[in-house]
Every structure is written in structure tokens, then in C-alpha cells.
Amino acid sequence: MKKTVIRCVPVSGGASKGEALVTNQPICLYDSLDPKTGRIVNRRHELYGQCVSGRVFFFPYGIGSSTSAATLLETSRCKKAPAAIINLETEPIIAVGALLAERFYGMKIPIVHRPELDPAEAIRHHSVRVDGDLGLIEVLRHS
Amino acid sequence: MLDGEFGEACEIAMSVLVKLGEIYGADRMQNVENVHIDGSAYGWINDAGLEVIRKLASSGGRFRVPATLNPSSIDFDMWQELKIAPEVSKKQLRLAKALLSMGGTPTWTCAPYQYGAYLRFGQKVAWGESNAVSFANTVIGARTERLGDLADVCAAIAGKYPRFGLYLDENRRGQILFEANRLDSDAFDSSDYGVLGFLIGSMAKARVPVVSGMPEKATFDQLKSFCAAAAVGGSVALCHLCGITPEAKTVPEAFHGSKPEEEIDIEAGDLEKTRQKLSTVNDVPPEVICIGCPHCSVQELVKIARLIKNKKVEESARFLVFSSRAAKTLAEEMGAIETIESAGGRVIADTCWNFIPSKARTVMTDSVKMAWTSLGKFTNVTLGNMETCVDVAVGAKPRGGPP
Numbered sequence: 178m179k180k181t182v183i184r185c186v187p188v189s190g191g192a193s194k195g196e197a198l199v200t201n202q203p204i205c206l207y208d209s210l211d212p213k214t215g216r217i218v219n220r221r222h223e224l225y226g227q228c229v230s231g232r233v234f235f236f237p238y239g240i241g242s243s244t245s246a247a248t249l250l251e252t253s254r255c256k257k258a259p260a261a262i263i264n265l266e267t268e269p270i271i272a273v274g275a276l277l278a279e280r281f282y283g284m285k286i287p288i289v290h291r292p293e294l295d296p297a298e299a300i301r302h303h304s305v306r307v308d309g310d311l312g313l314i315e316v317l318r319h320s
Numbered sequence: 321m322l323d324g325e326f327g328e329a330c331e332i333a334m335s336v337l338v339k340l341g342e343i344y345g346a347d348r349m350q351n352v353e354n355v356h357i358d359g360s361a362y363g364w365i366n367d368a369g370l371e372v373i374r375k376l377a378s379s380g381g382r383f384r385v386p387a388t389l390n391p392s393s394i395d396f397d398m399w400q401e402l403k404i405a406p407e408v409s410k411k412q413l414r415l416a417k418a419l420l421s422m423g424g425t426p427t428w429t430c431a432p433y434q435y436g437a438y439l440r441f442g443q444k445v446a447w448g449e450s451n452a453v454s455f456a457n458t459v460i461g462a463r464t465e466r467l468g469d470l471a472d473v474c475a476a477i478a479g480k481y482p483r484f485g486l487y488l489d490e491n492r493r494g495q496i497l498f499e500a501n502r503l504d505s506d507a508f509d510s511s512d513y514g515v516l517g518f519l520i521g522s523m524a525k526a527r528v529p530v531v532s533g534m535p536e537k538a539t540f541d542q543l544k545s546f547c548a549a550a551a552v553g554g555s556v557a558l559c560h561l562c563g564i565t566p567e568a569k570t571v572p573e574a575f576h577g578s579k580p581e582e583e584i585d586i587e588a589g590d591l592e593k594t595r596q597k598l599s600t601v602n603d604v605p606p607e608v609i610c611i612g613c614p615h616c617s618v619q620e621l622v623k624i625a626r627l628i629k630n631k632k633v634e635e636s637a638r639f640l641v642f643s644s645r646a647a648k649t650l651a652e653e654m655g656a657i658e659t660i661e662s663a664g665g666r667v668i669a670d671t672c673w674n675f676i677p678s679k680a681r682t683v684m685t686d687s688v689k690m691a692w693t694s695l696g697k698f699t700n701v702t703l704g705n706m707e708t709c710v711d712v713a714v715g716a717k718p719r720g721g722p723p
Contacts, residue, residue, distance in 0.1 A: 184598070189343075205527070205552075205693075207364070208693050210694050212366060218696050219695060219696055220339055220695050220696075221695055238526060238555065238557045239555070240552070240554060241450060241454070241551070241552050241555070241693070242358075242450055242467050242552075242693075243358040243359075243448040243466055243467060243469055244358060244359060244364045244365070244469050245468065245469075245471075246359075246468030246469040246470055246471060247359050247364060247365035247366060247368065247468075247469035247470060247723050248366075250365075250366075250368040250369060250470070251365075251366040251368040252706075253368065254366075254368035254371075266526065268468075269340055269343075269344060269465060269467070269468055269471065269485075270466060270467075270468035270469075270471075271468070272340060272343055272344075272468075273336065273340060273468035273469075273470060273471040274468065276339050276340065277336065277368075277372060280332065280335070280336065281368070281371065281372055281375070281515040281516055282368070318690065
């Protein structure tokens with residue numbers, strides 16, 4: 178039986194669900210994500226052309242620019258934010274974006290990291306619920 | 321500060337910093353001596369960031385420690401000539417007003433360690449801008465985490481940042497060893513240092529790299545290029561360069577006496593492969609040639625002037641050089657700016673290549689950082705060095721061969 182609940186460490190609170198968007202390639206949100214559309218615009222990234230809005234977005238960790246915090250915040254303002262974020266390790270840069278989104282726009286982007294196992298294959302092509310208060314990923318069903 | 325005794329802005333800033341500290345297991349808040357604010361360009365932080373900063377400024381925000389500012393979205397002197405949208409300029413001016421009202425130092429540069437910021441070994445600071453963070457930790461041995469945009473503004477208002485990550489000795493211990501002894505590094509120019517930094521960053525990923533065999537005579541500008549590239553290649557915020565990094569005089573010191581998790585020899589061929597990966601084309605004449613990512617120092621501006629003197633930039637190309645207002649002013653007095661501009665180049669201050677409107681498809685640069693991060697804006701990029709960039713700008717064909 179495939180495990181359907183994966184325990185993680187909570188980063189940012191709230192709970193939400195969405196279809197998983199999965200990449201094992203680290204990403205810099207600033208130069209890869211257009212916050213006004215939610216689309217990945219970096220041709221060097223394997224998710225080029227995909228949209229993060231409303232998805233449970235798994236990437237292993239963030240790289241590059243410190244601006245990624247503001248990029249994530251702007252996706253909230255534009256209502257194009259991912260439903261939730263799962264990382265192997267969440268950088269403070271990403272966490273700050275979510276903290277500010279809650280404080281200034283009243284929008285929660287649940288974030289969890291340090292999962293007990295690499296969730297990429299377990300959640301790929303599935304609908305997933307992320308609980309950022311308890312630090313849980315629940316795999317709901319095939320999409 | 322958290323209870324609002326110091327005003328609303330301070331309460332907001334502290335609440336964000338305290339939550340961040342809780343997430344990352346900080347044992348306490350600590351004072352920081354200065355801050356470098358990454359999110360100083362409207363083009364980077366967008367409307368959401370502008371709203372947050374204006375809210376902090378209007379609710380009594382005041383920087384408790386010196387805070388330098390990263391580039392802006394505009395060159396404050398020539399934004400009209402550069403055809404920056406009036407809407408962007410208007411919002412940038414609002415952002416500048418808010419940041420300066422809180423006490424920001426208008427350095428408008430991504431290389432504040434060159435002009436405007438003062439760092440020393442062991443000092444605790446709170447910096448944003450990945451290249452500047454990497455330089456502060458690696459070259460100076462100051463201590464900073466990589467701050468996200470707006471967390472830096474919060475840190476400047478509070479004069480504090482939670483103590484975790486690279487503020488702690490145990491997290492500064494080297495983890496992966498790169499042997500660079502076999503490279504002909506005496507002949508390296510700044511772009512070669514960039515390629516080396518990128519390779520090390522991409523292999524180290526989130527681990528702290530240690531480099532043995534780095535020439536101690538590496539210049540400030542070469543180290544700038546190395547640190548910027550290491551930060552975009554991986555998430556490198558600290559790279560121990562044995563003999564250069566003050567806390568890593570030797571390999572054992574860099575590893576705090578423990579064994580490396582992994583040891584990697586770097587050969588000339590590895591650098592060549594990395595260099596090729598950084599260009600998407602090698603024989604397409606670029607419409608734009610950019611130097612100054614990170615911002616040029618005075619010495620680099622003088623060197624560009626020497627290379628381009630008595631030559632003429634091709635009519636079909638734009639040759640753009642990016643620097644800080646401080647460096648441009650000094651180089652102006654030395655005659656370098658006039659030399660570059662009379663050859664048809666343009667020296668732009670206060671801002672970043674990111675924000676220059678352009679329909680160009682192909683760009684050439686000497687910057688590894690730019691080569692790696694510019695493909696959202698341009699379709700093709702060629703990585704050269706300062707000499708080849710100037711040569712191509714004045715009409716030489718780009719070097720052929722496979723990209």
C-alpha cells in the first residue's frame with residue numbers, strides 16, 4: 178500500500194488542496210515565475226510554460242535571487258499564488274513571502290518542508306492536501 | 321518592539337522576524353550592524369512590495385541601523401532617454417521616497433561592498449542580494465544569512481535579525497572540498513572566475529563549499545564575479561576560499577577539523593564545459609552587449625575605457641555598461657566615462673540591465689550571473705569576457721563554434 182500521509186515540518190500555516198505540480202529541479206521564483214500570470218517563464222526550467230496558480234507546488238529547494246520573497250508576495254496580491262508549497266528544504270526567502278502574504282493580504286500559503294520521505298513520486302499526478310499547521314501532506318486521489 | 325511600544329512599523333517588522341526565527345529554530349534575536357536592502361527596485365518587488373514598504377514608512381518606520389539600497393528600476397538621471405515607462409518611473413520614485421524617508425542610503429547598487437557599505441570580519445549584518453551576501457560572507461568573513469526581499473526592510477527597522485543559519489559557527493563549517501590546484505588560474509580573468517564560481521555553486525548546491533588552490537592574488541573584481549556566479553549556480557551564501565576567506569586560512573580550518581563529505585578535482589575541461597553551457601549561441605551577432613553585472617567598479621570602468629578608446633560601437637549594436645552612481649562619478653573625473661560614451665557606449669548608473677527596455681533577442685555579456693539569469697528577457701545569450709565584449713561591440717565577429 179502506498180503511504181497516503183507524509184509527515185513534514187511546518188513552515189507557514191493554513192491548509193489547502195490542489196493538483197500537484199512536481200519538479201525535482203531547484204527553482205529561482207524571481208527569474209522563473211511571472212507573478213501576474215502564475216506561469217513559469219524560464220526556458221531553462223523543466224516546468225517552462227506550466228502554471229503554479231492553485232496547484233500544490235513541489236520543488237526541492239529554491240536557488241538564486243533574494244527577490245523570490247517579493248515574487249511570491251506579488252502572486253498573492255494578483256491571486257495567482259500556488260495553493261501550497263512543499264520543499265525538501267524551504268529557504269527563509271520563500272518563507273518570508275508567505276509570512277508577508279498573510280500579514281498584508283490576509284492570504285495563507287501553507288508551506289511544509291523536511292518531509293519524512295521524498296514526496297515527488299507519491300504526489301505526482303495526484304490531488305494533494307497540505308496542512309501547514311500540522312505539517313502534513315495527504316495524497317487524496319488520482320487526478 | 322513586538323508590543324507596539326516603538327510604533328506600528330516596528331511591531332510589523334518584529335512580528336515577521338520573530339515568526340521567521342521560530343520557523344528556523346533561532347535561539348534568540350540578535351542586533352545587526354547594518355543592512356543591505358535587496359528589494360529597492362519597483363521592477364523586482366512589484367506593487368505588493370511597494371505597498372508593504374509604503375505602509376511601513378507611513379506607519380512610522382525608521383531604520384535603526386545603516387541600510388544601503390540595491391539598484392532601482394531607473395537611472396535617476398536618464399530614465400527618459402532609456403525609454404523607461406512613465407508608470408514604472410513614477411512608482412520607482414514613490415518607492416525611493418519611502419525608503420529614503422526611513423533613512424536608506426541611496427547607493428542604488430548591487431555591489432554595496434564596493435561603495436557605501438562597510439564590512440569587517442566577524443561582524444553580524446543582514447543582507448539581501450545574492451551576490452552581495454556571497455561576497456560579504458566569503459571575502460570579508462562578515463556573517464549574514466541570505467535575506468529575502470522585505471525581510472531586509474524589517475531587519476533595518478528592527479536593527480535585528482533572528483540568530484540562525486550562517487550566523488552560527490557550526491553552519492559555517494565547510495562540507496565539500498574542491499581542488500583547483502591544477503587550473504592555470506594565474507591566467508584567469510573575471511569571467512573565468514565567474515565560470516569557476518558557477519561550477520562550484522552548481523555542484524555544492526546547498527552545502528558549504530571549500531576551494532583549495534585559489535590564487536591569493538585574485539582581485540576584488542575577480543572575487544566579485546566568482547561570488548555572484550556561485551550564488552546563482554547553487555544557493556551558495558558562503559564559499560571558503562582557502563587563503564582568502566579570513567576564517568579559512570587552511571583546508572582543515574575551513575572544515576573545522578572534520579573530514580569533507582566529498583572531494584572534487586576541477587580540471588580545465590570542466591571549466592570549458594561549464595562555459596559552453598552558459599552560452600546558448602556563439603556566432604550570432606548580439607544586438608546588445610552588457611558589462612556590469614554585478615556593477616562595475618571604478619577600475620573596471622577605466623579598463624573598459626582603455627579597451628574602447630578611439631574605436632566606435634557598431635551602428636547595429638548597443639553597448640551598455642552598468643555601475644553605481646558613486647563609481648560613475650569617480651570614473652567621470654578620470655575621463656573614463658567620456659571615453660566610453662564618445663565611442664558610442666552608454667554608462668548607466670543606479671539600475672540593472674533587467675530594467676532596460678529592449679526588443680533585442682541576442683545579448684552578449686562578460687557576466688556569468690547575467691548569462692545564466694537573462695533568458696527570461698532575451699532569447700539568446702553569449703558569454704564572453706570584457707575584451708571580447710568590447711571587440712564584438714566595435715565590430716568583431718563573435719567567436720564561432722558550437723554553443
